[in-house]
Amino acid sequence: MRLVFDALLIDMDGTLVDSTARVETVWAHFCREHGLDFDAFIAGSHGRRTMDSVIDALGDTPSSRRIARELEAQETEATDGIVACTGAAALLATLPARSWSLVTSAGSDLARRRMQAAGFDLPAFGVYGEDVAVGKPDPACYRLGAQRLGVPITACGVLEDAPAGILAGVAAGARVLSVGPRFDGQPEVVVNIAGLDALRVSMIDGKVHVHVDA
Numbered sequence: 496m497r498l499v500f501d502a503l504l505i506d507m508d509g510t511l512v513d514s515t516a517r518v519e520t521v522w523a524h525f526c527r528e529h530g531l532d533f534d535a536f537i538a539g540s541h542g543r544r545t546m547d548s549v550i551d552a553l554g555d556t557p558s559s560r561r562i563a564r565e566l567e568a569q570e571t572e573a574t575d576g577i578v579a580c581t582g583a584a585a586l587l588a589t590l591p592a593r594s595w596s597l598v599t600s601a602g603s604d605l606a607r608r609r610m611q612a613a614g615f616d617l618p619a620f621g622v623y624g625e626d627v628a629v630g631k632p633d634p635a636c637y638r639l640g641a642q643r644l645g646v647p648i649t650a651c652g653v654l655e656d657a658p659a660g661i662l663a664g665v666a667a668g669a670r671v672l673s674v675g676p677r678f679d680g681q682p683e684v685v686v687n688i689a690g691l692d693a694l695r696v697s698m699i700d701g702k703v704h705v706h707v708d709a
Contacts, residue, residue, distance in 0.1 A: 496686065496707040498670065501650035503590065503703055504640040507599035507606055509542070509656035510674050510691075511583040512613045516576045521569055525562075529553065542657025544600040544630035545570070571605045574612035580674075582691030587615060589696045594703055596620035596640040598653075600630050600660075620644055631659040634667035641669070652705060654691070661685055672707070 508514045519537060526533040531552055540548035549563035587595075595618060599606050603623040610617055620643050627635045641648040653664030656674040661681065664671040671685045672694075688694065688707055695706040 498652060498686075498705045498707070500652040500670070500703045500705065501646040502593075502641070502644045503595040503652045503654060503705075504598045504637055504664070504669060505595055505654045506542070506656060506660050507597055507601060507609065509580070510654050511580055511587070511597075511615070512577060512609050513580050514577045514609055517570065517573060521566060521573075525549075525566060542600060542631055542655070542659040544624045546624070547600075547630045567602055567605055571602075571608050574608050577609055577612040579613040579615065580691060582694065584614065586691050586694065586696055587618075589698065590703070591698065592619040593644065594698065594701075596622060596644050598622045598636050598640040598660075600624050600636075631657075632662040632666070634663050637664050637667035637669055641667075652703065672705075 505511060508518065522537055522540065523533055526536050529552065536552060545567045546560065546563040549559050549566065553559040553562065597606065597618050601609065601623065602625055606621070606623055607617050622636045622640045622643065624630060626639060629635055637653060638648050641651050648668045651669045653669040653671045654674065655661045655664055655671060658678050661671055661673050665682050665684065673685050673687045674690060675687070677687055686707060693708045695708065697704045
């Protein structure tokens with residue numbers, strides 16, 4: 496399959512950066528403290544903003560918002576075990592600055608630390624958790640990413656791994672490539688790939704050409 500885009504909008508955690516062990520350590524402690532079922536919680540929180548996940552679990556109170564800020568601060572300080580996902584370095588090395596934007600639920604400070612831990616700088620264009628009023632699966636983040644690049648969202652490809660982000664990309668109007676297996680209820684229009692190393696990406700006349708290996 497060959498796809499052509501004006502630009503790519505790329506998620507961070509689980510797509511470019513493998514932070515699973517660090518994220519799950521923080522959330523496991525949170526669940527123990529608040530008597531929550533870890534498996535159920537993590538399934539619903541993957542790919543979403545820390546603030547949104549905490550509010551869903553504890554309610555929207557000053558205390559829950561304080562807890563969410565403390566959790567994100569903990570995640571920002573601890574980067575041990577964070578590495579680049581397979582194929583991420585090769586992909587980013589192919590893309591000129593104006594051809595892609597990071598679109599992540601992480602705040603900008605957390606994103607910078609995790610990208611650096613994985614060996615990457617923050618890109619010239621990015622959308623971070625604090626940039627939108629409502630996080631994934633709301634499509635606002637992906638629409639903003641396209642707007643900041645100056646391209647139509649319908650001409651963008653989205654690379655995502657989490658259900659919340661996949662649904663956000665589809666709702667925004669982009670073509671979505673999901674890194675990993677299909678999930679229950681996943682829209683049929685989403686293209687699933689095993690990993691970023693299943694993509695061959697080239698720039699031709701300013702367009703991003705993506706060949707998806709079968």
